Amino acid sequence: xxxxxxxxxxxxxxxxxxIDRLRAxxxxxxxxxxxxxxxxxxxxxxxxxxxxxxxxxxxYGEDVFLRGLIEFTNYCRNDCLYCGIxxxxxxxxxxxxxxxxxxxxxxxxxVLGFRTFVLQxxxxxxxxxxKICGLVSEIKKRHPDCAVTLSIGERPxxxxxxxxxxxxxxxxxxxxxxxxxxxxxxxxxxxxIENRVRCLRDLREIGFQVxxxxxxxxxxQTVDYLMDDLYFMAEFRPHMIGIGPxxxxxxxxxxxRESGTLQDTLHLLSVIRLMNPRVLLPATTALGTIHxxxxxxxxQAGANVVMPNLSPxxxxxxxxxxxGKICTGDEAAECRRCMELRMEKIGxxxxxxxxxxxx
Numbered sequence: 001x002x003x004x005x006x007x008x009x010x011x012x013x014x015x016x017x018x019i020d021r022l023r024a025x026x027x028x029x030x031x032x033x034x035x036x037x038x039x040x041x042x043x044x045x046x047x048x049x050x051x052x053x054x055x056x057x058x059x060y061g062e063d064v065f066l067r068g069l070i071e072f073t074n075y076c077r078n079d080c081l082y083c084g085i086x087x088x089x090x091x092x093x094x095x096x097x098x099x100x101x102x103x104x105x106x107x108x109x110x111v112l113g114f115r116t117f118v119l120q121x122x123x124x125x126x127x128x129x130x131k132i133c134g135l136v137s138e139i140k141k142r143h144p145d146c147a148v149t150l151s152i153g154e155r156p157x158x159x160x161x162x163x164x165x166x167x168x169x170x171x172x173x174x175x176x177x178x179x180x181x182x183x184x185x186x187x188x189x190x191x192x193i194e195n196r197v198r199c200l201r202d203l204r205e206i207g208f209q210v211x212x213x214x215x216x217x218x219x220x221q222t223v224d225y226l227m228d229d230l231y232f233m234a235e236f237r238p239h240m241i242g243i244g245p246x247x248x249x250x251x252x253x254x255x256x257r258e259s260g261t262l263q264d265t266l267h268l269l270s271v272i273r274l275m276n277p278r279v280l281l282p283a284t285t286a287l288g289t290i291h292x293x294x295x296x297x298x299x300q301a302g303a304n305v306v307m308p309n310l311s312p313x314x315x316x317x318x319x320x321x322x323x324g325k326i327c328t329g330d331e332a333a334e335c336r337r338c339m340e341l342r343m344e345k346i347g348x349x350x351x352x353x354x355x356x357x358x359x
Contacts, residue, residue, distance in 0.1 A: 015044040022274045052270035052302030062348045065355030068114035068310040070105045071319040072097040076122025079188045084249035084320040091251050093318045105310045112336045113352035116147040123153035133166035140167035147354045157202040171203045172211040178232040179225045211240030217260020218246040234275045239357035244286030247322035262291045266301045273302030278358040308335035
């Protein structure tokens with residue numbers, strides 16, 4: 001039986017040439033990128049995944065890095081049209097974890113081998129700069145060999161500086177879409193892509209390892225908008241890129257929209273890997289939600305991070321950004337062991353390490 005590479009040695013197509021050029025140059029002219037994104041055959045997609053997998057292995061081997069996700073508040077001041085914890089959702093069962101609960105999640109996660117903790121929440125100003133700094137400082141005091149990642153939205157530069165000085169290492173802030181017209185279609189008027197980009201640039205200048213990213217298949221998205229995102233990320237050179245399929249939530253204005261597809265998300269993961277060879281790239285929970293093996297497929301398409309949930313089981317089904325979220329009932333140890341077995345089954349290895357970016 002011929003391998004993927006051998007088959008394409010025999011029959012080269014325009015898209016195979018585009019994939020080779022993308023791998024070599026880390027970019028394509030706009031029209032060539034458009035054709036690659038819109039005309040891939042099944043066999044050409046397999047070749048794309050194979051190349052992305054090889055590039056990831058060149059820089060990170062077969063290691064898959066764990067991130068312990070702690071969803072510590074589902075209060076949010078924003079009203080983004082796609083999000084289940086938007087402030088207008090009166091059906092959301094709101095909660096905030098206490099400092100003790102958050103630290104307990106980290107302590108348990110450390111024993112399980114987690115060396116990065118991701119504090120993620122809505123934009124909840126109950127958690128002042130002082131409270132966030134106190135949390136970060138205590139986590140670093142207890143676990144100095146661990147990285148702390150924050151994902152708490154847009155804040156002033158001085159807030160980001162305070163978080164960094166308290167010991168935070170990384171900051172995730174998905175830009176969602178770089179196109180201003182599309183951004184306006186997804187967000188309330190008070191939010192702008194200009195301010196989102198300001199935040200990202202501030203974070204990078206301060207010294208954070210910075211993550212951005214977008215939804216795949218979000219309402220009103222076009223191929224041109226996706227290409228804008230790809231070129232923006234290649235120019236910005238983030239340390240981490242988080243993408244996942246749009247999945248609607250029943251209590252939002254987009255409740256009746258179709259989800260983003262597995263195929264489009266996998267294609268984009270591979271393209272992102274070829275354009276950003278050293279980036280940290282998660283196979284997200286949303287990907288696992290739209291397909292039982294979505295996270296495995298994401299790893300095989302060039303991703304190298306998974307984010308099991310360390311939140312207390314009593315609140316997991318309350319942090320619902322979209323409908324159908326998986327793993328809401330698993331204990332942290334179950335999530336950790338399950339992920340390890342899943343990765344081993346496809347030939348990759350979960351490692352107990354901080355997993356810093358090589359960008």
